[in-house]
Amino acid sequence: MPKHIIILAVPGVQLLDVSGPLDVFAEANRQRGRDVYTLSVMAIGDDPVVRTSSGVRLFADLTLATPLPAAVDTFLVAGAPVLETFLRDEKLKDGIRTWSHHAKRFGSVCSGALLLAAAGLLDDRRVTTHWSVAAKLSQEYPRVNVEADAIFIAEGELRTAAGVTSGLDLALNMVEEDLGRETALDVASQLVMFFKRPGGQLQFSRHGQASLSGRSALQDVQRWVMNSLDQPHNVQSLAVHMGISVRHLTRLFNQALRQSPAEWLEQQRIFHARQLLETGEMAVKQVAAQCGFSSVDILRRAFVRQLSVTPSQYQKQYSR
Numbered sequence: 441m442p443k444h445i446i447i448l449a450v451p452g453v454q455l456l457d458v459s460g461p462l463d464v465f466a467e468a469n470r471q472r473g474r475d476v477y478t479l480s481v482m483a484i485g486d487d488p489v490v491r492t493s494s495g496v497r498l499f500a501d502l503t504l505a506t507p508l509p510a511a512v513d514t515f516l517v518a519g520a521p522v523l524e525t526f527l528r529d530e531k532l533k534d535g536i537r538t539w540s541h542h543a544k545r546f547g548s549v550c551s552g553a554l555l556l557a558a559a560g561l562l563d564d565r566r567v568t569t570h571w572s573v574a575a576k577l578s579q580e581y582p583r584v585n586v587e588a589d590a591i592f593i594a595e596g597e598l599r600t601a602a603g604v605t606s607g608l609d610l611a612l613n614m615v616e617e618d619l620g621r622e623t624a625l626d627v628a629s630q631l632v633m634f635f636k637r638p639g640g641q642l643q644f645s646r647h648g649q650a651s652l653s654g655r656s657a658l659q660d661v662q663r664w665v666m667n668s669l670d671q672p673h674n675v676q677s678l679a680v681h682m683g684i685s686v687r688h689l690t691r692l693f694n695q696a697l698r699q700s701p702a703e704w705l706e707q708q709r710i711f712h713a714r715q716l717l718e719t720g721e722m723a724v725k726q727v728a729a730q731c732g733f734s735s736v737d738i739l740r741r742a743f744v745r746q747l748s749v750t751p752s753q754y755q756k757q758y759s760r
Contacts, residue, residue: 442478443513443618446502446543448536448552449481450520455492456604457518457549464611467627468619476619477513482506482539484532493521504535508542514614515543519550519570519603526555533559543597549610550603557581561598568593570603608633657682658692665705669712669732675701710746713739717755724751 445465447458458481465477483490483500490498517536526532536559540546548556553569554577556562563583568574574588587593592601592610594617601610612635616624628635661682665673678701679689693701709731716727728739728751736751743751 441511442475444478444480444509444511445514446480446482446512446516446539447549448484448504448515448517448539449490449492449498449500450484450518450523450526450532450555451491452493452522453490453498453518453520454550454604455494455496455498457520457552457607458492458498460605460607461516461549461611464608464615464627464631467630468615468623471623471626471630472619484526484535504532504539508538512539512543514545514547514599515539516546516599517548517552517555518607519548519552521551523551523554527558537561545597545599545614547599547601547610549601549607553577553600556600557584565598566593566595567598567600568602569600658696662704666708669709670730671732672734673705673732675705678705706742706746709733710742713743713751714754717751720755724755727751 445462447461449458462479462481465479469475469477480501481490481498482502482504484504486503486505488500488503490500492498520526533555536555540556540559540561546556546561548567548569550570551573553562553567554573556567557577557580562581564585566585566587567577568587568590569577571588574586577584578586578588590602591606592599592613594610594613599610599614601607608631612624612628612633615627625635661678664681665678675686675689679686682689684692689701693699693704697704699707713727713731713733716722716730717724722730724739725736728734728736731739733739733742740750743749743754747754749757
């Protein structure tokens, strides 16, 4: 019996959050020469036409009010730029709970995790979501364990993906679970996508550059560092600039940013290095110097620690 995959699409849904995973499952059907998966799009109301964020219209197969079928393998909630407008819809949340509990696997793509959290389905669970809403998810639902840099997380019956193209990664992982590595490799090859992304489970988000936070003196030292990253800054020099002890500086950073000065400094250097590498105009050695790393080897170790790829690998993949 085919595994029934359902993706819930709210009005304004991001099209790729729906079509991307569905294409992965559809390709698995083609690779196996039979319908391993039955694929459905679900609307939240009686109107089966769902207008996506790009203006394209989807015609849903089901609605939340559809009687529960005998079996549902996977129920996923897709993300949308306007998802916040649905977070207080109690009828919608009730429906999401009902379908999620009925399915063998349930989860979300992108900001769809916010709807699952609002429905109380993510408490005390490890999840990921798009980096731009990860802080909101963590702050508004403190019982949810958010791993903001993960591409996708599979834990028990729960599946969550960071969003957009990572929905394909999540679907491919489910194909591997269901049909084995060889079929998943064939699907990845046919769709010209990575079977396992370089960098593993890290999404290369843009949230690495911290905004100015904390009291004015702390903002001053942040601004000073960010405008002179080519200089050999360290925790001691930051403390001297502020006229306080290293211990006091560390306490201020932990209170305002929840990280140490050394962690914040390395994060800023890596973020700046990424920007320079993406232009493709500088050699890795030049990038190291421009970002205050004393050697290419130290840059490389920091890059691997933060992103799980080398600077050269990152530049090849992301240079413009």
